[in-house]
Amino acid sequence: MLATGNVDDSLLRAVRNAGEGEGPGDGDDGQGQVGIATKARAKPKKPSQFKVLMLNDDYTPMEFVVMVLKRFFNMDLEQATRVMLHVHQKGVGVCGIFPYEIAETKVNQVMDFARQNQHPLQCTLEKA
C-alpha cells in the first residue's frame, strides 16, 4: 500500500474557535465560521518509510550510476561504488530509505537525470 494520511474518522471532532464565547444563540464568530475540524489520534503514527531501489540494466555506464549515487544520495566514491557493484551483480539495491515524498522526489530526480543523458537506468520505490 502506498502512503496514507493520519486520518481516523472515529476521532474526527469539531471544536469551537479558540477564545470564542458561549453566548446565547451563539455558534458563529460573525465571519461565517462555526468551528475548525480537527483530527486527533491517541497514538500518532510515524510517517511510513520507503526504500529507493536502483535496478540493473546492460547499458548504463557504471561511472554514470556512481555519479547518480553521489549526486542524489550524498554518497562518497567508496559507498557509491559499493552500491553500484551490488546492483550490477544482484540486479537491485537500496540507495536509501526516506519518507514517501522525499523518496518520490529522489526517484523523479534520478529518472529525469538518466533520461536527459539517454541512459535506461531505472529507479523505483518500495515500502520499507
Ligand code: TYC
Ligand atoms: N550493468 C551496467 C554495466 O555493466 C552497470 C549498472 C550498474 C547499470 C548499476 C545500472 O543500476 C545499475 N554497464
